[in-house]
Amino acid sequence: MTLDPKNWEEFRQVAHAMLESSLDKMENARQGRVWTPVPKGLEASFKTDTPNESLSLQQIKEELDQIMKYGPGNTHPRFFGWVNGAGSPSNILAEIAAAAMNVNAGGRNHIAPIIEQQVIKWSASIMGMPDNTTGLITSGTSMATIIALKVARDKALELHDHSTLVGYTSDQTHNCIAKAFDLLGLPKTSLQKIPCDNNYEIHIKTLKETIEKDIADGRHPFAIIGNAGTVNTGSIDNLNKLADIAYNNGIWYHIDGAFGSAAILSKTAQHRLKGLSKADSIAFDFHKWWQVNYEAGCVLIKDSILHKKSFANRPEYLKYCQDGLSGGDFWTMDYGPELSRSFRALKVWVHLKSHGISEIANVVERNINQAQYLKNRVKSEAVLELLAPVALNICCFRYKFKSNIDEKNSLIVLKIQESGIAAPSTTTIGGNTAIRINITNHRTINSDLDLLINSVLEVGKSLV
Ligand SMILES: *Cc1c(COP(=O)(O)O)cnc(C)c1O
Numbered sequence: 001m002t003l004d005p006k007n008w009e010e011f012r013q014v015a016h017a018m019l020e021s022s023l024d025k026m027e028n029a030r031q032g033r034v035w036t037p038v039p040k041g042l043e044a045s046f047k048t049d050t051p052n053e054s055l056s057l058q059q060i061k062e063e064l065d066q067i068m069k070y071g072p073g074n075t076h077p078r079f080f081g082w083v084n085g086a087g088s089p090s091n092i093l094a095e096i097a098a099a100a101m102n103v104n105a106g107g108r109n110h111i112a113p114i115i116e117q118q119v120i121k122w123s124a125s126i127m128g129m130p131d132n133t134t135g136l137i138t139s140g141t142s143m144a145t146i147i148a149l150k151v152a153r154d155k156a157l158e159l160h161d162h163s164t165l166v167g168y169t170s171d172q173t174h175n176c177i178a179k180a181f182d183l184l185g186l187p188k189t190s191l192q193k194i195p196c197d198n199n200y201e202i203h204i205k206t207l208k209e210t211i212e213k214d215i216a217d218g219r220h221p222f223a224i225i226g227n228a229g230t231v232n233t234g235s236i237d238n239l240n241k242l243a244d245i246a247y248n249n250g251i252w253y254h255i256d257g258a259f260g261s262a263a264i265l266s267k268t269a270q271h272r273l274k275g276l277s278k279a280d281s282i283a284f285d286f287h288k289w290w291q292v293n294y295e296a297g298c299v300l301i302k303d304s305i306l307h308k309k310s311f312a313n314r315p316e317y318l319k320y321c322q323d324g325l326s327g328g329d330f331w332t333m334d335y336g337p338e339l340s341r342s343f344r345a346l347k348v349w350v351h352l353k354s355h356g357i358s359e360i361a362n363v364v365e366r367n368i369n370q371a372q373y374l375k376n377r378v379k380s381e382a383v384l385e386l387l388a389p390v391a392l393n394i395c396c397f398r399y400k401f402k403s404n405i406d407e408k409n410s411l412i413v414l415k416i417q418e419s420g421i422a423a424p425s426t427t428t429i430g431g432n433t434a435i436r437i438n439i440t441n442h443r444t445i446n447s448d449l450d451l452l453i454n455s456v457l458e459v460g461k462s463l464v
Contacts, residue, residue, distance in 0.1 A: 005057075014057040018064065019096075025068055026075065026089045029443055033420025035073035042066060073423050077443035078452065081417075081425035083231060083259045083288050086441045091293035094350035103343040107331030109324065116345035117330050122352060123298050126264060127257075127284075128277030134304040136336050137286070137296060137345040141258040142176040144283035144299035147336050149180045149223060151281065151301055151310040152252035156222035166214050167223035168192045170202035170237060172230040174256060199389055200235035202226070202242070211249060223252045228273055228284075229260015232427050232436070234371075234392035236260060239275025246280075255279040258297075259440055260392055262289035265361035266368055269392065289364055289393075289440040292351045296344050299336075311335050363442040367393045370439050374449045381453070383460060387429040396427065396434035399460035406433035412459045422452045 005011035055063075074084035105112040116137055124133035138144045149167075156165050165186060169177055171193045181191045192214070194207045211221050226242040227235065239255065246253035255261070261276055261284040263269040276282060282300045286292035301307040312334035314320065321327050333339045352360075375390040378397045387396045398409045410433055413426050427436045435456065437449075 010057060014061050018061055019092075021061075021065055021068065022092055023089065026087075026092070029075040029086070030077055032076075033073070034076040034078050034423045035417055036070060036420060037418075038070045042070075074441075075443075076423070077441055077445065078422040078448045079441060080437040080439065080452065081423045083438050083440055085285070085288045085291050085294075086443055087287075087293040088291045088351065088355070088442070090351050090354040091347050093354075094347040095293070098343040098346050101343065105341045105343045105345065106333045106339045107318070107328070108326060109328035112343050112345065113328055113330045113332065115343075115349050116332065119345045119348045119352070120298070120300065124300055126357070127261065127279075127282055127300060128264075128274070129279075129282070129300055129302055132304055133300050133302055134307045134335055135298060135300040136332055137298055137348060138336070139295040139344075140287065140297035141174075141256065141283045141285050142179065142297075143336075144297045145176050145254075145256065146180045146183055147299045147311075148254050148281035148283055148301060149177075149225075150184055151303075151307050152223045152254060153184050153186070154310045155252065155306055156220065160220040160222070163187065164218065164220045165222045166190050166192060166219045167225060168194055168207055168210065168221065169225035170194050170196050170200075170227060170230070172196055172200050172202075172232055172235065173225060173227055174231050174258065177225050177256065196235070199391065200230060200233045202237045204238060204241050204245070207242075208245060211245070211251075215249075221249055221251050223254055226253065226255045226275070226279070227260070228255050228257035228276060229263070229392055231258075232394070232429060233388040233396060234260060234390070234394035234438075236263075236272050236391060239273065240278065243275050243278035247278075252280045253278065254281045254283070257282050257284040259285060259288040262360075262364050263368065263392060265357060266365045267361075268365065269368055286348050286351070289367070290348075290351070290360055291363065291442050292348050296348050298348075308334050311337070367439040367441065367444065370444060370446060370449060371395050371437075373446055374437060374439075374453070377449065377453050381457065383457065384453075387432060387434045393439045395437045395439075396429050397437075398432065398434055399456060399463075401460075401464065408460075408463045409433045409435055411463060412456055415459045416452075416455050419455065421455050422448075424452065 073079050075086050103112045120135040178191055192210055195203050197203050224242055224246045226237045226239050243253055264273040280302050284298055286296035287294045371390050371393045374395045378384045378386050383400050384397050385400055387398055401408045410426055413424050413435055417423050425436050427434050
């Protein structure tokens with residue numbers, strides 16, 4: 001007996017109903033609470049023994065309908081926590097097709113590598129990188145970073161011992177960089193975290209001095225990691241100056257553009273992102289500001305030869321043939337650590353085709369304007385204060401309590417999350433707890449930000 005449905009007619013009916021539930025979920029993304037904790041009773045009911053016998057399709061559908069209610073809430077227009085994309089219904093079309101194809105996109109001669117390479121070409125062109133740039137659609141920026149920095153490390157290892165390698169980034173950098181260094185076997189001391197200026201951008205003079213000192217000490221600078229959008233405040237390092245320093249010292253230049261590189265699409269912000277084109281590698285996420293559904297990150301690497309050299313090492317059972325299914329000139333396994341991979345590129349392809357760059361650019365531009373709107377709302381309230389410049393799409397502020405100011409601001413965030421009205425998060429800015437509002441959401445409108453501010457004022461007042 002196969003695992004195919006015994007009754008295809010019944011399966012079709014349940015599948016159509018499931019599609020309806022999914023579309024309802026997206027069409028009504030604005031309705032109801034942002035986040036709802038999983039009810040204890042439901043959680044307990046899911047803790048069953050390993051299923052031995054099959055459930056009916058109808059029962060499976062009922063369980064899925066329950067599960068769909070208790071996500072983190074990032075499809076909702078008032079999800080402002082961390083940096084999460086809201087996703088878009090166009091992705092459902094691609095995911096249905098991809099599920100039916102059940103492609104292994106790790107290699108061989110079929111449609112997936114063609115689509116993935118095209119998506120990489122579009123991405124390179126948007127970021128201003130050359131046409132022969134290679135890359136992959138990854139699970140996210142964390143994986144993209146590991147791939148990019150491995151190429152950088154392997155290039156450096158041709159000349160130097162790994163214990164002497166040193167990389168540079170700002171103290172505002174996401175911890176995926178430190179994780180990548182760790183996974184690449186580089187010692188903890190090999191990542192120099194350079195302090196920032198008042199705008200939370202890497203302090204250029206300190207960077208230059210640190211590099212000079214390290215060289216004098218016999219170390220070998222191999223990577224500079226610039227930020228196009230830091231996670232705390234959305235600040236953008238001076239990407240052009242970093243490019244000059246990297247070029248003058250023969251250092252690999254990587255940019256973490258996880259969300260902020262999408263601002264290359266914005267007419268008002270794009271001049272600050274021109275330096276992306278000078279990077280040796282870029283890591284960014286389609287699943288954040290681009291609104292592709294999870295997971296979809298991207299790595300772009302300018303030197304395709306070094307990229308392939310770092311990963312291509314085929315055993316006999318994966319041999320290349322000129323013709324047949326073992327052909328095809330682009331096997332993603334030659335460009336990254338994974339062999340089996342899903343057809344993620346299809347989501348990105350469908351998303352870009354169904355919206356065009358112009359619609360996505362409008363979302364980015366609108367979110368940048370909304371962060372300024374929020375900043376002005378904060379400034380106009382006597383009990384609130386801004387904690388960092390609003391460089392892009394993130395606004396950090398707090399309620400001015402006379403005592404226990406950090407605890408009470410954390411409590412405001414907690415109470416608003418639990419109220420279901422909005423989902424902000426916290427961070428620490430200059431040692432102070434901030435209410436952090438990130439706007440990477442195509443569904444957010446200005447009145448959502450008004451609702452948020454009203455909630456902060458209300459909860460704040462109750463805690464005075
Ligand atoms: C989200 C984020 C990352 C990590 O990306 P994932 O897709 O979550 O792996 C890295 N850097 C920055 C600036 C981010 O915002």
